[in-house]
Amino acid sequence: MSVIQDQVKSGGYGGQHGPGETNYINHSKGVLSWLLTLDHKRIGLMYMVAVITAFLGGGLCAIALRTMLYLRAAPDVAPITAGTQDLYNQLFTLHGAILVFMFIIPAVPAILGNMILPLMLGAKDVAFPRLNLLSWYCYMAGATLFLYVLLSGGLDTGWTFYTPYSTSTTTSVAAATMGAFVLGFSSILTGLNFIATIHMLRPAGMGWFKMPLFLWALYATSIIQVLATPVLAITLLLLCAETVLHIGIFDPALGGDPVLFQHFFWFYSHPAVYIMILPGMGIISELMATFCRRQVFGYSFIAFSSIAIALLGFLVWGHHMFTSGQSAMANAVFSLITFSVAIPSAIKIFNWLATMYKGSISLATPMLYALAFIWLFTIGGLTGVFLGALSLDIMAHDTYFVVAHFHYVMVGSMLTSFIGGMYYWWPKMFGKMYNETVAKIAWGLIFVGFNLTFFIQFIAGSQGMPRRYADYLPEFAFYHKFSTVGSYVLAIGLFVVLFNWIHSLIYGRKAPQNPWGGNTLEWHTSSPPPHENFHEDPLVTEPYEMRAWDYDESIDGYVFDKDKAIELDQQSHH
């Protein structure tokens, strides 16, 4: 397909540009042009490399610890020794800490948010490009501190750093808390930037209720990042002072209160769960609209449910503490509000389903991930109902039931939406298509592998298998073996995804400007976009009005009919 034809096909509107045209990737050259870049897209790419590397590290810890649990069940392996217990404790701690602070929290906002948010707004950049770059450096500094932790005795507190264990262990708690502290700054700067960008850089014609739902989700996420993360910062600072100076606020041996630490910790870390899942929900809203090729159902309900989840998310932290000795009154209040969060989540699921009604559903890879998301998030959400109920939580708390529940939400749902989003915007980010068949096989492996790994853990947990056990009673052997096998399938699936992406970068077919027919503004610029994002100001219409885009077989993509778009826009105002 020649370039000239492309331009003709795209109606001359922000269309494909020739090889002489530069895009943000080849706009300037040299390592420094990347390390000092202020371009949100390049920063997004740098985040992508760093975050996926962290994901590999955390994922390898997961495979290693599941393997240890498998081998433990084999009768011919020597009895567990103190050394292997320590190794196991380090592995699950690093698995949790790396994946929470360095993967799940930054993944969608920092990679896809950075990449897509200004494009969706038709803006040239985020409001504070230098802060954006600074946030990446904060991330790298935090990552470096975690590397230091790895080399200097590891960490065995669990990612939750509960006192007084964390103040008494000999592992590198101070370095790890400072690492998480710096990573928190990275998160705050991203959130701050997004709030200011969405407020100030929306184009004329894009009112709040004409924003794509991904932006609503990112906005809600940013609120949490900005309001909750500083509490984590002060918690970690106090913990650090506790380990270094022994100021005693959290240490009962010095007159302090260890349950207070849990209040501090979860005031951040429960909202953080929504930092993890809300942007994922935003991606699913985009995928549902585009691959059903119709306006989303209940736009304002989906948008407001994001904000409701973000705000209610601040009021439920105590449901992590039902067995801690928290007062009965606090337990009741937290349980009640916890259930109220179930409602906006349910609203989202129902609205997505309603969006499929009378749509034109394509089963392209991103949509498969969206469907997987609905399955996994429904299970994750419904098992959350078990845990919200006080009497059931007493039994299930700190067992594999909880482990399975939050993996369904934080890994199952969040990871599928992240991968789905990556596939969806991959052509836009790199201008290359991936191999659809391989992508679908990988999806199958991930979906099956994930359910094999974690569904059985609900049963193990209900039977009473406590979490964070390096060793277990023989009656739990079957569950652990089964789960480990599942985790291998999941890991293979993830490696196929990675392979497919790398393959696409090198051998991928050139992507059209708009391979899926979406109408949010990022599809109104070339793939990949130029340095300044748009060749000309895009036309702002209803975000999910896709009827002005016509399929063109010759480029296997969609071309924009501006006149029709204006006509449709005028109709919608009558």
Place this chain on the structure above:
Amino acid sequence: MNAHTNDDHGIGHVSPIWMLLGVFALLIFFTVLTVAVTYVDLGPANIWIALAVAVVKGALVGLYFMHLRYDSPFNSLILVGAFLFLAVFIGIALMDTGEYQQNISPPDTVRPVAG
């Protein structure tokens, strides 16, 4: 792209000098007041008075020195929102720790953690 079109003048609110000095005088007055009140014993009311004075002083700084009164209301919303979330945090944590104080034993029954 953005609908805001304005000439370069008139960005922000310029506070008159009398206002700056007046606010400062009020702040000093309240500082003296809050210190003076501590010499009168009003029981637990003392702390609430001290906090009320601090809130008034904070409001003066926010509204005039920080221009909130003349600013986009959203900036005030951010400030108030931050205090609201803080109130939720402190309120619930205070309520809960108060409820379970009865379960806390004197720390000398606790042995220091080894290591």
Place this chain on the structure above:
Amino acid sequence: MLAILAQAEKTLFLPPARSTVAGAHDGLYNFVLWMSVFWLVLIAGVMIYFVIKYRRKSPQDKPVGPTHSTAIELGWTLPPLILVMIIFVWGFRGFMDMNQVPNGAYQVLVSASKWSWTFTYGGGENDSVLHVPVDTPISLVLNSTDVIHSFYVPDFRVKKDVVPGRYNKTWFQATEVGEYNLFCAEYCGQGHSAMVTKVIVESREDFLAYLVERGKWWEGESPAEVGQTVWVEKGCKQCHSVDGVDGTGPTWKDVFGSERKFADGSPRVADEEYIRESVLNPGKNVVQGFDNVMPTFQGQIKDPEITGVIEYLKSISTHYDGQLLEPFPVSVPAENSGSPGAQE
């Protein structure tokens, strides 16, 4: 009634129910389970049906569907709302049953440390395995000596964190004789997964026999001798001499039966109750000329030991000329121990 519910056997996921609260717990669990299955099947079913029915026929499709309906939104918001509120109330009531220790429950003290459990009974008997009588409410007072642990018996559906610096409380009533697993559920370091022991539920007769067996360390010692040991081992002698010379605190010699004058000038005769108060609440009666510096021994001293201290004070006082107590009996000291035998 609860006991009948507890007879319900192992469900699809849960271990067998072996305590009085387990039945109520399992009832809610099964309700939420089937409700979840219903919603999951409904959502997945609708999703798959739509995927098939509205499959894309051509990339040129430009479908138009409904975009909003407040009635529908309210319609599908209310049922989940009502359901979760029912579950909340149900769960909360179950929790209160699990949380409120019944009056007259037999108390066991649970002390957790890295990485073992110590269970102490009313007479000071202790063990690393928990023995309890069947069909008897058992109240647990939990304390940790180092980091946070968690007391967890899946078969009883009971779990409570064991937190240093405080006393958490929980209870259960086992419904069947047998051996059950007891786990530490809060991560506590290297030996966390080895911090597993057993709860042995046995008949009252067997339990009493067990207590007698464990309680033999008192055998043969007279209370006054126990008191003298306490004086040395609990550190009383650092401040309280027995030779009549006041130290940081008043000497113990000739105290019992004498008249004490307090800081505010009021007098009181030092009797049994006064001694007990002074050990548990030393700030209440500070003798003239002394400072209020003694720490409380609340929670650190067993009742028989206080009795011992009283007898010891009697033995070194010229104001007391009565009899001293006989050596402690071999079986459970009945005093305040709330032994299960006493409930009948």
Place this chain on the structure above:
Amino acid sequence: MSSENEHTGDTGHGDNHHPAHLAHHFETPEQQFESGKLGMWVFLATEILMFGGLFCAYAIYRGNHQDVFLYGYGALDKMWGATNTVVLLASSLTMAWGVRAAQKGQQKLLLTMLLLTFMGGVGFMCIKGVEYKAKWDHHLFPGTMNAFYYEGGQPKYPEKLEHAIAYIDGRNLGGEAHGGGGHAPAGHEAGDEAAPQEDSHAVEHDGSQVGDEDARHLGSVSPVIIPAVFGAPADVSTIKPPASPADMGVNDAVIDQAGAVSMPSAQHTQVLWNDLSGAEQKKVHLFFGIYFMMTGLHGLHVLIGMVLIAWLFFKARAGAFSKDYFAPVDIGGLYWHLVDLIWIFLFPLLYLIH
């Protein structure tokens, strides 16, 4: 339109269509200005919540251990605190005046005001230093360095403890007796526990005696062998924290606010070491932990603010700001005012405990 220049500090007046100080992704200077302000306010919200964690710790320990705070605050000097409040308020005034000068393009006035603001910061830190020095001299530093620090139920430094008790008890007695009139700040850093009042001898004597005896008590009373298994109370209800008369009195006053005003003032104002229960005595170092965390973090913010103001000063001297472009001054000012605002709350909570 697509200016590559993102240096907001460049000289030059913005009379052309896209002035040099306008970053390429903004359309108008006003949009840029408002964005900057919004961003700063969001950042200030994070600051509030970060300090909020400390306020939460403060509220919880003060709410549950009133006497510990009534006792520990005796080590602080409310006159120094008030002086520092005034210093910070004055620097806030000069900052706001500086913003006004920048808005009006009064270059010289702007420089003066920035300098004055900076000097306010210096003054604040100096006074803070004097206060910290006094704490240091009486072994009242945070954590393991604190004289009240206990290890395994025993005071770690009995002789330092004795000294610190004498110091605080002396101040608690003397401070109220003289209504603060004799409390010139200088008096406190100069002398240890010897205040120049007529009854100072009695106070000192009293205090040191108390401390002396205390240290002996504490060194010896605490059980040498802490039992591996704690004792067996008769029933759950007997497990309660100890309640000394003083401790109960004050708690009652807190709970029962209706009858609070009639509380005898001595209960509030003169909490001495011996009025604290054994458990509370072991929490005194927590007060200093919280004090140093709060004032330390605040002091760090003052330092950051001073760096910011110095940077603004040099920028201004290079002529970077004009009445069309003063956003950095305004935004830097917001930060400085917030530091002031936090101190406005820290001051009564730490120095005016009553």
